[in-house]
Amino acid sequence: MKKVALIINIQAGKQKLAQELEKVEARLGKVFKEVTIYQTKQEGDGKRFVEKHAEEVDLLIAGGGDGTVFEIINALAPLKKRPVFAILPGGTCNDFSRTLGISQKPLEALEQIIKQKRMSVDVGKYGENYFLNFWGIGIISKVAEEMDEANKQVLGRISYYLNTSKIVFKNEAFSLKLSSKEFDFDEKAELLVVGNGSFLGGIQSFFPNADVQDGKFDVLIVKEAKLKYLKKWLEAKIQDDYPENEKDDDIIYFRTNRLEVSASPEQNIDCDGEFLNQTPATVEVLPKHLEMIYGETE
Numbered sequence: 001m002k003k004v005a006l007i008i009n010i011q012a013g014k015q016k017l018a019q020e021l022e023k024v025e026a027r028l029g030k031v032f033k034e035v036t037i038y039q040t041k042q043e044g045d046g047k048r049f050v051e052k053h054a055e056e057v058d059l060l061i062a063g064g065g066d067g068t069v070f071e072i073i074n075a076l077a078p079l080k081k082r083p084v085f086a087i088l089p090g091g092t093c094n095d096f097s098r099t100l101g102i103s104q105k106p107l108e109a110l111e112q113i114i115k116q117k118r119m120s121v122d123v124g125k126y127g128e129n130y131f132l133n134f135w136g137i138g139i140i141s142k143v144a145e146e147m148d149e150a151n152k153q154v155l156g157r158i159s160y161y162l163n164t165s166k167i168v169f170k171n172e173a174f175s176l177k178l179s180s181k182e183f184d185f186d187e188k189a190e191l192l193v194v195g196n197g198s199f200l201g202g203i204q205s206f207f208p209n210a211d212v213q214d215g216k217f218d219v220l221i222v223k224e225a226k227l228k229y230l231k232k233w234l235e236a237k238i239q240d241d242y243p244e245n246e247k248d249d250d251i252i253y254f255r256t257n258r259l260e261v262s263a264s265p266e267q268n269i270d271c272d273g274e275f276l277n278q279t280p281a282t283v284e285v286l287p288k289h290l291e292m293i294y295g296e297t298e
C-alpha cells in the first residue's frame, strides 16, 4: 500500500489522540510513501474528506471515537471503490476496533495497522445509513438519549451501564412487529438489538461470539427487561444462555440477514450510538462489504 489518509478527530475521548499525533504522523511517514493527515474541526468534515479523497487512497484510517467512525463509514460504504479501512481508537468505547482485536493504546494500534492484516467485514444498512456495531430500539436508545455527557466524560463506559440499570426499572413496553425469513414477532417488547460486532458500550455485551464475516446479524428481543438480564448483559452471557432456536418467555435470540421492523408508538433508532430517525425500518447485512485491518490476538 502506498497512499494512506488518516482522518483524525483530536477532540474525541478527552483528546486521547492529540498527544500522540506527532508520533503517529512520523511513523506513518516512515512506512508509507504518501501520507495525508486530515484533522477534523467539526461534525461533517470527515464525511466531506471521504467523499473527495477516499477513492484515491489505498488505506483510510479513522482516528477518533465511535461518532467519528460512524460518520466516516457512512461516507465510505456507498462508494464504489473503497480503500482498506482501519480504526485508530480515540474515543470512550471504540466498539468495532475492539471487535477486531485492535489495541486501545493508540501507538500499539498504529503498529497493528502498519502490519496490514486484513479481513472483509459485514456492514449493517438501514435506509441510507450504515453501521458496524449495532442497531436498536427500546431501552438501548433510551440509554444514549439520557446519557449525561458530564457523567460520560468522567465515568466512561461504566456510565453506560449505570444508566441502563436506571432505565430497566422505568422502561415502557411498545408494540413491536418484526419479520424476517427466520422469525416473526408481533407482541409487546422493551428492547430490540440487532448486532453486527460483539462489543457495545466498550464491553463484550449481548453478543460476545458475534461473527463479523458470517453475513448475519445477531438479533435479541427482550419482552420484559428485568434486572437479571442486565446482569447477563454485563457478564456477556446472553448468547451462551440463549442459543439459536431456543426460546425463552421473555427473551428471544435468532440470527438473520434482513429484518423489517415497525413499532407503536414509533421508536427512536439508535445506530452505533447515534440517533438518526424513527421506526419503521428495514435493516439488512451487506456481507463482507468493507475490508478492514484487524489486530491479531495471541
Ligand SMILES: Nc1ncnc2c1ncn2[C@@H]1O[C@H](COP(=O)(O)OP(=O)(O)OP(=O)(O)O)[C@@H](O)[C@H]1O
Pocket: 008, 009, 010, 011, 012, 013, 014, 039, 040, 041, 042, 043, 044, 045, 046, 064, 065, 066, 067, 068, 069, 071, 090, 091, 092, 093, 094
Ligand atoms: N475537531 C472536532 N471537534 C468537535 N467535534 C468533532 C471534531 N471532529 C469531529 N467531530 C464530531 O464529534 C462527534 C463525536 O466524536 P467521537 O465520537 O469520535 O468522539 P467522542 O464522543 O469523544 O467519543 P466516544 O463517542 O467514543 O465517547 C462526531 O460526530 C464527529 O463528527
